[in-house]
Amino acid sequence: MLKNRSIISIADLSDEDINEIFTEADKMLENLNSGQKMNDMESRILATLFYEPSTRTRLSFESAMQRLGGSVISMADSKTSSTSKGETLADTVRIVESYSDIIVIRHPLEGAALLASKFSSKPVINAGDGSGEHPTQTLIDLYTIRKESGSIDGKTITIIGDLKYGRTVHSLLSALARYRVNVNLVSPESLALPKHVYNEIKGRLKVNVSTDLEPFLAQTDILYVTRIQKERFTDKNEYARLIGSYKITGREADMLPSGAIIMHPLPRVDEISPEVDNREPAKYFRQAYYGVPVRMALISMIAGE
Numbered sequence: 198m199l200k201n202r203s204i205i206s207i208a209d210l211s212d213e214d215i216n217e218i219f220t221e222a223d224k225m226l227e228n229l230n231s232g233q234k235m236n237d238m239e240s241r242i243l244a245t246l247f248y249e250p251s252t253r254t255r256l257s258f259e260s261a262m263q264r265l266g267g268s269v270i271s272m273a274d275s276k277t278s279s280t281s282k283g284e285t286l287a288d289t290v291r292i293v294e295s296y297s298d299i300i301v302i303r304h305p306l307e308g309a310a311l312l313a314s315k316f317s318s319k320p321v322i323n324a325g326d327g328s329g330e331h332p333t334q335t336l337i338d339l340y341t342i343r344k345e346s347g348s349i350d351g352k353t354i355t356i357i358g359d360l361k362y363g364r365t366v367h368s369l370l371s372a373l374a375r376y377r378v379n380v381n382l383v384s385p386e387s388l389a390l391p392k393h394v395y396n397e398i399k400g401r402l403k404v405n406v407s408t409d410l411e412p413f414l415a416q417t418d419i420l421y422v423t424r425i426q427k428e429r430f431t432d433k434n435e436y437a438r439l440i441g442s443y444k445i446t447g448r449e450a451d452m453l454p455s456g457a458i459i460m461h462p463l464p465r466v467d468e469i470s471p472e473v474d475n476r477e478p479a480k481y482f483r484q485a486y487y488g489v490p491v492r493m494a495l496i497s498m499i500a501g502e
């Protein structure tokens with residue numbers, strides 16, 4: 198049961214919770230497709246508190262809430278809120294919880310969502326805390342694999358890009374460790390997976406680590422591509438040195454076995470060339486679309502009747 202629970206880390210969800218969310222998301226997807234009107238969240242308010250840029254995450258949470266018949270209040274830019282006057286996160290959360298029934302927060306500091314949940318009697322959902330975690334993106338990622346690749350168990354997943362700062366990668370790997378999958382981790386050396394995440398998954402998953410993608414392509418069922426997280430670099434020259442260090446083009450897409458899929462949490466910069474977009478394996482726009490039914494499921498399970 199998810200009722201009234203905060204979701205800060207993917208570890209907050211049991212295998213059973215995750216399966217329940219997927220079953221509910223299937224129903225939501227069906228309702229969306231058939232145009233059925235929903236009122237699960239009538240007279241409820243969702244607050245989005247975003248201290249970092251976002252397109253998909255904030256808008257899909259807001260779309261999900263409105264599709265469920267609820268309403269949304271939003272702080273989409275901390276520069277236009279009292280944060281710019283020096284208000285602390287704790288104080289902001291104490292106020293926002295009295296205006297809403299569920300709070301979705303994104304913040305540049307790791308641990309910020311956990312802190313927010315301590316000051317709120319209403320459930321808090323972590324929509325990204327610095328380089329920490331992004332658990333609802335992981336639910337969408339797993340849901341996409343199930344929908345577009347049939348199942349999660351038995352798959353070989355190759356994750357390429359910024360494994361160091363990419364929070365979607367951290368949550369995804371932690372979740373994948375619950376399944377029977379093989380994982381290939383590909384990144385420039387300086388963007389390798391943090392030790393604490395590696396230690397969590399090693400021994401539970403078969404993991405290969407490399408700086409070279411090509412040898413893995415023919416064996417890959419799911420290619421999960423990520424953006425270099427520019428905003429986390431203190432040294433902008435280092436970012437300039439790394440940007441463009443890998444790129445998925447038609448050539449790489451052609452090296453995947455038939456039935457393989459390409460995913461990306463988006464936004465992309467230049468790591469997948471647009472020529473890939475209309476090819477069979479490209480599922481990243483579909484993945485973004487699944488954000489709505491998955492978040493509808495989550496909101497109604499946490500804050501519904």
Ligand code: NCD
Pocket residue numbers: 253254325331334364365423424462463464
């Ligand atoms: C991701 C994020 O914010 O961590 N975006 C998203 O929520 N879909 C990935 C990214 O910004 O690279």
